Amino acid sequence: MIPIISTIPLRQMASGDRLSLQVYKFIGAQPGKKVYIQSNLHGAEIAGNAVIHQLIDFLLSINDSDLIGEILLVPVCNPMGTNERAHNFSPGRYCVYEFKDWNRIFWDYEKEADNLASFAKTQLHLDLEMVKQNYRALIQQKFAQLLEKINSPSSVLYTEKFRYQLQSLCLNSDYLIDLHSSTNQGLNYLYYFRDREASAKYFLLDLGIWLDEYDGDAFDEAFIKPWLALEECFKQLGREIQFDIEAWTLELGTGMQMIPNAVAKGLKGIKNYLLQKGVLKIADFNLDNTHSHTMNFKTRSKVTKYYAPVGGMIKSRVELGSEVKAGELIYQILSFNKEGKLPTVIDVCTQANGLVYDISINQSVNEGEFVIGVSS
Structure with missing residues (x-):
């Protein structure tokens, strides 16, 4: 299967050089779920780049009939952070001009959705797929308004342009996977959101940390928080629903290193997740028995x-x-x-x-x- 490769300009530097994103889109023979996977949002956290490279090699080896839906891959998603250096060290956690954490800058629709309860009432008796389509259209309509300010004569700070570019690639996705590493020395684990424990096991990692508290400004949070909020609105109106919308942050090993074991675990987990979610349909392609996999679940607030x-x-x-x-x-x-x-x-x-x-x-x-x- 051959991907569609596109290059998206990000920023022109004072020297005249331009930084860009490179995006790899794999489209299956049949329509289905859309998956967005990115890596290296923090400059020192490079293990995800190796995972995406190996995932590209894997997808090149299969047929388009083996993929149901689309997979969008964005390695080195933050070239500003990736290129930052302090002697031999690669920090890249903060935008040094604005001193903002690169993963605390993202636009969260739920913070602006003051009419969410009213919207939920209008959707109360519709089927889940129709509700999802209507809500996604509402989110994208509001998101598109950000471009007006970006294109205005006064323009905006770079972090606002940057977040617009990344979020424009993933807003219509069903599953989002953000690949990170510990800034220090960390285990291989994932962050997940409420009611998604069953899917968390698909990644075959030993540790999962439930994000029971968050502000919505991180990449995974900004993506899923509006959907969690709508689920809660429906619950208050007496209808229990759960959208098949999921967001994950995988923490793979240590910063500034592509540890082979961490990369292998990340790749294996993503493959299994895509299989279990029905995105990959490959005969005789077996990984560990997911249902027997045990995972140690912890809570962020603890x-x-x-x-x-x-x-x-x-x-x-x-x-x-x-x-x-x-x-x-x-x-x-x-x-x-x-x-x-x-x-x-x-x-x-x-x-x-x-x-x-x-x-x-x-x-x-x-x-x-x-x-x-x-x-x-």
Whole structure:
């Protein structure tokens, strides 16, 4: 199967050079669901680029009759962040001009939908597919208005142009997958939204963190939050519904690295997800038995991030993936005070039982810097 490849201009730099997106669209022989997959929204988080490359190779090897619907792939979706450097390091988490997190800038329709309850009442007795079509048209109509400001003489900040370009590619999708990595050293896991646990298992990862709290400005949140809000409106009106609309953020390994194991897990999980959702229809193509796969589900609001109480060097620390108990020693800081005293070792213990899912790369910390993340 051969993709349609398109290049979308993003930004002209002061030097005259232009940054662009490259998009790969695979269209199946039969219409169906639309899938959007992007990687590298944060500059240091490059593992997803390898996943998309291998996914492209896989899709090139199958027939268009094996794909039901469309798959849109966008590697290196943020060239500004990807190209950012500080000596040998690739930070790229923030737009340095505006000092905004690249994944906290996106347009959320639900924040502007002051008539959502009224809309839900008009759709109450329609079939689910018709409701979805009507609501999507409403979202896209409102989204199109953003272009008026972008094209006005006063124009807008770059982050607003950037978000418009990315969101214009995915608004009509059914399934969205945003590929990230830990800024530090992290496990392979995913973030998911309410009532989507069954689909979360399709990715064959060991850990899933439910986003029970969010502001709607992240890419996955901005995509699915309006649909969750409409589901809630219908529930209040006495009709239980769930749209077949899903958004996922996969966290694959460590920043600035394409760890083979993390890439393999991401690729395998996406393939299985597409199979289980009916996007891929390939005879004799089997992966692990999804239904027997067990997944450890945690909750975002119960994640505790530990920050250094003093400045110093991390002397010892529990390993990534460890299960810890309340009161257990999880790390020590070697503190070189400037008080005419000998260096001291500060012990830090856990507040509650949990799983160590994220640890800092840098073992030199200033007071108040991140050291370890524990999900209870």
